[in-house]
Amino acid sequence: MVLVQEATKDAPEVCQLMQVYETIEGPYCSPAKLATISQLEEASDTVRGDGINTWFFFNGIFSYNHLQDNWRWVSKAPGILEQLQEPEKATYYSD
DSSP: OEEEEEEEEEEOOEOOOEEEEEEEEEEEEEEEESSSSHHHHHHHHHHHOOOOEOHHHHHHEEEEHHHHHHEEEEESSOOOGGSOGGGOOOEOOOO
16 A cells, blocks of 8 residues: 555545556556455555555655546656665555
C-alpha cells in the first residue's frame, strides 16, 4: 500500500495498492493487478505487515489518471537512484 496523496483539512489521505519493483532508472511503482484470491491474500498480508509505504510519495510525484482510474508515479530525480533513499529502507506506518 503506497501513500499517493496526503490528507488535507478538506480531503482524506489516499493510498493505492501498488506493485513495487526495480528498473534501470531505479525503483518504480504501478497499480497492482491481482488476478487470484491467493494474490489478494498475499497483498493483504504484506499491507498488514508493512503498513503504508511513503517513500514513493516523498521521492516522486503522483498524478491521477481519470481514464484509467488510477495513480501514476514519476520520480523527482530519474536516473540518480544512488542519491535517493533505498526503497527497502522506506518509511512505513500502520494503524
